Amino acid sequence: MESRLLWSELEVLPHVPTNFIWPKEYLVDAEEELQVPVVDLHGFLRGDDEATQHAVKLISEACLNYGFFQVINHGVDPHLIREAYEQMDTFFKLPFQRKLSVHKAPGSMWGYSGAHADRFSSKLPWKETLSFPYHDNTLEPVVTNYFKSTIGEDFEQAGMTFQKYCRGMKELGVKLTELLAISLGVDRLHYRELFEDGCSIMRCNYYPSCQQPNLTLGTGPHCDPTSITILYQDQVGGLDVFADNKWQTVPPRLDALVVNIGDTFMALSNGRYKSCVHRAVVNKYKERRSLAFFLCPKEDKVVGPSEDIVRMDGTKQYPDFTWSDLLQFTQKYYRADQATLPHFTKWLLSSKTDY
């Protein structure tokens, strides 16, 4: 609670409060830059077969290795991305009390969180987040309405921007599932139904500057429990991936979005595609912002690899589950980290009793 009340002053504190200090083994610096493949989506989005095959090849290689790639010419208007990035700032620069009025309710995924201090008491992340749901709804603009009714009428414009941003990211995410399907040797539209009606998670991350950046983390090491993450990171840099047994940075690229495979897609691919451990570090001089769109399956649909994939692989790596179960596991029983999927599997097999 104390850290919540002090949050607005944290960035000027000369010392990181104890509950924000991460154990030494988490704080090993990144050694080099990760060569994240850049996939140009222009031809694929226009229906060009040759370009599609090329994109499939790059994506397949990337996902078999680290599960991280970048996309350019992705079809989401760069002006819209810029606008969303600026609108996010308008929110995080609000007086602390106003942000608190949008605070996540216990057990809910949605709203403002200062360092997750209401959920955890140690290894607190040096960040503030705003999370809200997105699902396609032809009758009402769910995000615009969320902003207006939760944050306030003065955030209608921001809501409209994020409504468009989420629609663009969802469309891109669903298109990416086509490339992933082709690359896995299943029907191009195999995953469409699973994702089209799903409720995705939009999260704005604000990482204040930190006087002692070597003691804490903006987001601790984890694999995303979700299916596909589409991340816009600003030019400050701070996203690290654990690849080849060392931390490596993903240098920001103005025209690119970073895409990564999450645990749910790893299970859908029968473990072929990797949900790789990553984190966000903080910076002594610069604050950093990122926008993460987490594509999620329809809550109650069974998540499991296609029969074709299991037949080709000879074994099934994970028990079937629903996204609703995995989401509940991360919000109620287990703090998402680098081992969420094995722990979740154990929990499922123990009839959801342990933890």
Ligand SMILES: C=C1C[C@]23C[C@H]1CC[C@H]2[C@]1(C)CCC[C@@](C)(C(=O)O)[C@H]1[C@@H]3C(=O)O
């Ligand atoms: C289902 C989710 C749980 C988290 C938000 C979404 C996707 C990513 C997860 C998270 C970011 C992984 C790192 C730890 C976490 C607690 C965080 O730092 O925010 C995770 C999210 C969460 O549980 O809120």
Ligand SMILES: O=C(O)CCC(=O)C(=O)O
């Ligand atoms: O901010 C970033 O660069 C990464 C954040 C992240 O990994 C997450 O929110 O899941």
Ligand SMILES: [Fe+2]
């Ligand atoms: Fe992540």
